[in-house]
Amino acid sequence: MVVIDPLRIVLVTPRNPLNIGAVARAMSNFGFTQLRLVNPYDVAFKEARSAVNAHYVLENAEIFATVAEAVADCGLVTGTTSVGHRDLHLPLYRLEPAGEIIRENLSAEKPVALLFGSEKFGLSNEDMSHCHWLLRIPSREEHGSINLGQAVAICLYELRRSSQAAAQRFAPAPTASAEELERITSLLLHLLNHSGYLNPTTAESSELKIRRLVRRLGLPATDAVTWLGIFRQILWKLGKTESP
Amino acid sequence: MVVIDPLRIVLVTPRNPLNIGAVARAMSNFGFTQLRLVNPYDVAFKEARSAVNAHYVLENAEIFATVAEAVADCGLVTGTTSVGHRDLHLPLYRLEPAGEIIRENLSAEKPVALLFGSEKFGLSNEDMSHCHWLLRIPSREEHGSINLGQAVAICLYELRRSSQAAAQRFAPAPTASAEELERITSLLLHLLNHSGYLNPTTAESSELKIRRLVRRLGLPATDAVTWLGIFRQILWKLGKTESP
Numbered sequence: 001m002v003v004i005d006p007l008r009i010v011l012v013t014p015r016n017p018l019n020i021g022a023v024a025r026a027m028s029n030f031g032f033t034q035l036r037l038v039n040p041y042d043v044a045f046k047e048a049r050s051a052v053n054a055h056y057v058l059e060n061a062e063i064f065a066t067v068a069e070a071v072a073d074c075g076l077v078t079g080t081t082s083v084g085h086r087d088l089h090l091p092l093y094r095l096e097p098a099g100e101i102i103r104e105n106l107s108a109e110k111p112v113a114l115l116f117g118s119e120k121f122g123l124s125n126e127d128m129s130h131c132h133w134l135l136r137i138p139s140r141e142e143h144g145s146i147n148l149g150q151a152v153a154i155c156l157y158e159l160r161r162s163s164q165a166a167a168q169r170f171a172p173a174p175t176a177s178a179e180e181l182e183r184i185t186s187l188l189l190h191l192l193n194h195s196g197y198l199n200p201t202t203a204e205s206s207e208l209k210i211r212r213l214v215r216r217l218g219l220p221a222t223d224a225v226t227w228l229g230i231f232r233q234i235l236w237k238l239g240k241t242e243s244p
Numbered sequence: 245m246v247v248i249d250p251l252r253i254v255l256v257t258p259r260n261p262l263n264i265g266a267v268a269r270a271m272s273n274f275g276f277t278q279l280r281l282v283n284p285y286d287v288a289f290k291e292a293r294s295a296v297n298a299h300y301v302l303e304n305a306e307i308f309a310t311v312a313e314a315v316a317d318c319g320l321v322t323g324t325t326s327v328g329h330r331d332l333h334l335p336l337y338r339l340e341p342a343g344e345i346i347r348e349n350l351s352a353e354k355p356v357a358l359l360f361g362s363e364k365f366g367l368s369n370e371d372m373s374h375c376h377w378l379l380r381i382p383s384r385e386e387h388g389s390i391n392l393g394q395a396v397a398i399c400l401y402e403l404r405r406s407s408q409a410a411a412q413r414f415a416p417a418p419t420a421s422a423e424e425l426e427r428i429t430s431l432l433l434h435l436l437n438h439s440g441y442l443n444p445t446t447a448e449s450s451e452l453k454i455r456r457l458v459r460r461l462g463l464p465a466t467d468a469v470t471w472l473g474i475f476r477q478i479l480w481k482l483g484k485t486e487s488p
Binding site: 025026052054094095099100101137138140144145149160167 | 337388405407
């Protein structure tokens with residue numbers, strides 16, 4: 001079988017099977033399959049209950065003794081860190097540009113590795129020395145440490161997000177025509193007269209108020225018939241029929 | 245105290261305190277503070293151990309009996325769904341454009357509500373009927389259901405991501421000058437001669453090969469001195485000094 005998934009998610013010394021399961025679930029959500037674990041703390045991780053619908057990811061996960069072995073076949077090796085300062089001796093990108101660079105490299109000949117450190121300590125300097133560069137999810141400096149499963153989910157979302165999709169907004173729904181608005185206005189006036197809401201002595205200025213009130217609704221064209229039906233039904237119940 | 249955080253994260257009938265804690269942690273990571281719960285299953289959620297460094301979010305969380313009450317003060321009410329089809333009777337956006345619309349509304353006078361359904365069933369049709377529109381994280385159709393804590397983390401990341409940041413890549417490191425490359429080439433040739441790597445009878449063509457080899461390295465200017473030092477030290481150890 002030819003593996004066409006060019007991303008290797010590498011968890012270095014993960015401790016909590018729940019987190020490993022959450023990572024597997026996020027990978028399945030976003031269509032990634034290749035999980036690698038370096039020296040996992042709990043070898044029972046394959047039974048992680050949190051891997052809802054993603055056991056196939058755990059069952060195919062590969063285990064390595066060292067970071068060097070886990071990334072040996074990769075052309076680009078990147079690591080994640082919550083540290084904001086630059087004393088890391090490596091280029092440090094925010095996730096947004098890092099995601100673009102990784103996406104560009106996913107079509108390269110060799111796989112791309114994305115490393116995540118342990119829940120408690122993150123990647124060590126030794127782990128990071130295997131990386132070409134590091135990335136940081138733009139969290140608050142005061143609370144930068146993101147849960148492992150959530151961090152992987154955010155990174156994978158960034159790899160799948162589409163800047164084209166960002167521009168796709170719905171056009172506002174077409175609004176009702178002037179004719180439809182006038183029919184609704186007329187019915188509503190009828191209804192307000194018969195229900196005693198309007199004062200007959202001020203009927204003329206009331207008509208203008210109600211007409212403007214209806215125009216301000218931004219009533220969608222597809223809902224005009226429903227509103228006409230509602231007003232007709234109430235008029236009928238009041239013992240009046242629509243004026244001709 | 246004036247609350248300046250205009251986003252309300254509303255969890256509707258959440259069941260698992262671990263997930264509620266994970267939501268609080270993600271909110272703290274991305275600088276959001278206003279959590280609301282509708283009819284939570286387990287009222288012990290405030291002790292969620294997964295809320296690392298985010299207990300202040302849980303302690304200030306508000307509890308409501310109904311969705312209507314939880315969103316009453318909001319100007320825009322949006323809901324999340326993993327359902328890909330359009331039988332929802334509401335506009336359905338991908339997260340990318342939805343994030344933009346929400347960001348635009350965060351400066352409006354009234355708060356924005358973002359609703360998440362229960363872990364098992366998501367938002368009900370009744371819950372959704374309180375929403376102006378829905379959003380969907382672009383997960384695989386075959387496995388669209390994302391863990392609650394991860395879904396919130398992804399949405400909050402999208403609200404905090406910056407399209408300006410996406411363009412911020414490091415300029416490639418300045419590479420060594422021709423003079424430095426030639427000094428390295430010269431030292432390396434010396435070293436290869438004295439270590440017996442090069443055959444003296446083909447020395448001339450070897451020199452061209454090694455020169456090209458060094459040029460292909462893309463050696464950063466800041467590392468040139470280190471490499472010169474390395475080669476000099478090895479030459480010294482071999483009992484030879486650098487040629488004049």
